[in-house]
Amino acid sequence: MRFPKLAVAFAASLSAMTLAVPAMAGMKLNFTDQSPNRGARAETTNWFAEELEKRTNGEVKMEVHWGGALLKAKAAAKGIGDGAADMGFLVGVYNPGLHPAFLLADLPTEYSDPWASTRAFYELNTTNKVLQEEWSDLNLHFIANITTGPIQLVCKDKAIASLDDLAGVKMRGISVYGKVAKDLGSIPVKMTAYDTYQGLDTGLIDCTMFYSYAIPAFKLNEVATDVTMLDWGALMALAIVMNKDAYEALSPENQAVVDELGSQIVDVYAQKINAANAEAIDDLKTAGTVTFSDFPADQKTQLLDASKGYLDDWKAKASKSGIDADAVAADYMRLLKKWDGEREAKGYPWAR
Structure with missing residues (x-):
């Protein structure tokens, strides 16, 4: 049986389209x-x-x-x-x-x-x-x-060794962490991370909350004199x-x-x-441009206690959305304990 040329061309075209489907599936x-x-x-x-x-x-x-x-x-x-x-x-x-x-x-x-x-x-x-x-x-x-x-504290001419030292400190905070610092007596100053260099340099702020890896990136080591290792939340x-x-x-x-x-x-x-945090801190310590302080364990406990009211605030707001906030928070705390326990017992997965 003979097929008209048009029919043959149509069949060939249809075949080509069929063969093209897999390539179009991406x-x-x-x-x-x-x-x-x-x-x-x-x-x-x-x-x-x-x-x-x-x-x-x-x-x-x-x-x-x-x-x-x-x-x-x-x-x-x-x-x-x-x-x-x-x-x-x-x-x-x-x-x-x-x-x-x-x-x-x-x-x-x-x-x-x-x-x-x-x-x-x-x-x-x-x-x-x-x-x-x-x-x-x-x-x-x-x-x-x-x-x-974790959040650290970068300061100029202010050595923060205890919660009492926060009183009167002009502080750029981060989210709820800044609110806790305000509750403990610091003076909040609204400022972006990009303005912290000038803020410390001019005295507009005494301290800023920052992340270790970002300190050299924003060149804060050029104007800061003290870094307190809060290792606080995230x-x-x-x-x-x-x-x-x-x-x-x-x-x-x-x-x-x-x-x-x-x-x-x-x-x-x-x-x-x-790795970025460790490298930044090591480089800063080697350069010797800032003085490092470790926040005492008892002060860290007090810092955490001072923030508990914000968990209560979250629970109240979340509950209004129909969420069982207590159950979600309990589940989260259970998992934090579980995975931190695994880290302590086995180390990091990339180092095992």
Whole structure:
């Protein structure tokens, strides 16, 4: 039987389209991040993108849009949920009404180790029904969380060796940690991290809360005279999330890759942040430009006691959202103890 030339051409075209389907099955995910492409978090994000493409055999690729080019920081949660971006980094405190349970991790606890704390909060987000529903309601799939690392105190002409020394100190604080310092007698000064160099240099502030790895990056060692190692808590309501619809569009195998990488981010990032903290402190001590003080253990206990009222405030606000705040907090504390215990018993996973 003969086929007209047009029919043959149509069949050939249809065949070509059929053969092209597998190539079209790939997915490119747009990732939004408000920060520049540098530092431990950027390195971890780039690692995630490379591993995602490799482990999915090129089926899933990720393009990162840095510097808020795709979505600004405050728009990240809703924007990713609405599909303006497929994935991205969000900061819980920018939209407190959206994240009543998630914001628990920004509160001070007795645990400040970056790996143990992050691993505990990762498990809470992936196993606790309250957190899971909170993400689902935003049309988001939780991938991983990171931490700023413990907070230290950087000062000029002020040696802070006890809580009593905070009285009258002009202080740039960080989130609830700054509020606790105010409660203990410091004078809060609202200022961005980028202005702290000039603030210390001119005397506008006496001290600033800062992270160890960021001290040399912001050149605070050039103007500071004292660093008190508070090793106090951390901001941890920081997450990498994915649009739920985009996640569900992936094959089960590729979903498993995303989730596996999310868990591994905890180890990859914590190793980087620990190394950056240690290197920064070692370099500063070698240079001898600042005097270091360790905050006494009894003072750290008092500092934690002074912050307990903010946990009560969180519970009250979270409860108004219909959350069993006591149960969520208890679950979190259990996991913090569990993972810090594993760290003490076995060390870090990358050193085992």
